[in-house]
Amino acid sequence: MAEPMHCYRHPKRETRVSCATCGRPMCTECMVATDVGIKCPDDATWLISAAAGYGAGVLINRAGGRNGGPLAIVISVLATAVPFLVLLAPNLLAGALNPRPLIAMVFAVIAAGVANRRI
Numbered sequence: 001m002a003e004p005m006h007c008y009r010h011p012k013r014e015t016r017v018s019c020a021t022c023g024r025p026m027c028t029e030c031m032v033a034t035d036v037g038i039k040c041p042d043d044a045t046w047l048i049s050a051a052a053g054y055g056a057g058v059l060i061n062r063a064g065g066r067n068g069g070p071l072a073i074v075i076s077v078l079a080t081a082v083p084f085l086v087l088l089a090p091n092l093l094a095g096a097l098n099p100r101p102l103i104a105m106v107f108a109v110i111a112a113g114v115a116n117r118r119i
């Protein structure tokens with residue numbers, strides 16, 4: 001019989017679910033169901049960020065009459081980055097920056113830029 005795994009965020013909780021990306025076990029409360037499998041919150045954040053960034057990029061692209069181009073890319077990248085910067089500002093000021101939200105921001109910003117690419 002396999003050893004029961006324990007949620008990496010709740011060491012006392014047994015679980016049979018693990019993240020599709022990093023393989024860490026997590027409980028049903030922590031797991032996030034995505035289109036590409038069950039993920040831990042850390043990995044799901046990146047996906048959600050990329051999706052949110054892409055969505056924001058598409059919205060701005062439509063608002064701008066689907067012109068795309070450098071200006072639309074700059075606007076959507078800024079619009080996507082600002083909420084993250086607001087979120088990260090307290091950490092930045094405290095000098096204790098967690099790299100994960102920063103990576104999530106990069107994902108979101110890239111997705112926002114890609115959404116506005118002129119094809």
Ligand SMILES: [Zn+2]
Pocket residue numbers: 019020021022023024039040041042043
């Ligand atoms: Zn994971």
Ligand SMILES: [Zn+2]
Pocket residue numbers: 007008009010013026027028029030
């Ligand atoms: Zn948990």
